[in-house]
Amino acid sequence: KYGVDGSGYVDLALLRGDPSDGLPGVPGIGEKTAAKLLDAYGDLAGIMAAVDDPRSKLTPSQRKRLDESRAYVAVAPTVVRVAADVALPDFDPALPAEPLDPETLDALAARWGLQNALHRLLVTLGK
Template sequence: MLLDTASLYFRAYFGVPESVKSPDGQPVNAVRGLLDFIARLVQDHRPDHLVACMDADWRPQWRVDLIPSYKTHRLAAEATGNEEEIPDTLSPQVPVIERVLDALGIARVGCPGYEADDVIGTLTARAAGPVQIVTGDRDLFQLVDDDRAVTVLYPVKGVGHPQVTDNALLLEKYGVDGAAYADMAALRGDASDGLPGVKGIGEKTAAQLLQTYGDLAGVRAAALDPMSKLTPARRRNLVEGSAYLDVAPTVVRVAADCPLPAFDPVLPSEPLDPMTLEELATRWNLGSSLERVLAALAHP
């Protein structure tokens, strides 16, 4: 089981009241919410291995070099204090989350120059057995692979009742499977990530083009083929978007070859550092949330 950790603690932050605080009055809603999520996931799915994948770099320079607008609106939000960016009461909780995960002995893995999505992509590529990816980010649907038993648990109604995303569900909802999802995402773009997409092509049109021409290379070839059935406007938009389409797939696709550090992904049955964990529990008022995690870990 691979956790898109930032996605989950961000969801926890907004799902648990800020009135949940440490003894000195600091909010710990994201910390406790994430612990509750982990307890429920371990209880419901019983993974043998669990990795909390981290953003060592949420806006890698190699992606920005290819598409300069990549996540620029988030930089602007950060500079202006826009609430869409990480709220001030969330960012101080992240180091606490990291210390608690370390004391529990739950693997926490990031890679300099890469996002958590890339860590997840790399670990998925390496996996010898089934993989469950827990994320609220649809970009990771590109990793769904029925042949390798890779599914995404997408918490539409929380982690207790996630959407179990396989190829059948992707085909039903989006008209493409996991293998074609990144191509669809490149064509349609994503304003939230600063990806412009191709003019006039939304999600449904992108799916239709991929169904007709197979993949992004096939769509681009059709745009250059005067005998293809593309409308003149669509052909023109695809050709004019060539520079973007040259680089978009590299930006959109998660990396599968991050140079990850050595780590132990085995889910612990007891805390790695109980003394530190006890100190953290007292310092940050982790209470029943930590107790639920410990109970879930102790009952394989």
């Protein structure tokens, strides 16, 4: 959709902003401009290097906005990037053979009016 790969999406979101992640973005850099900059310069580091390169093809307003946003651009990747150094427990993706606590599940389904949805789920799971 955005013309960037998975790792490029982090830089795109950082540049254009993403309210769901609390990222203000670089003022004046929207989705299309961010995608074009990433296409032209590869990544955020390349874009910021272009700010310092008078021969780059950044427009004067892009150069000014990016330059004024250096402090944000320097710290925002820490907020956006997924932590890769967190120890996670082993994960078994297999679906359970039956509800862990059928009585509690039935009580919750009754309390919240989800009996039909629960029944459809259990039928779908073959339970």
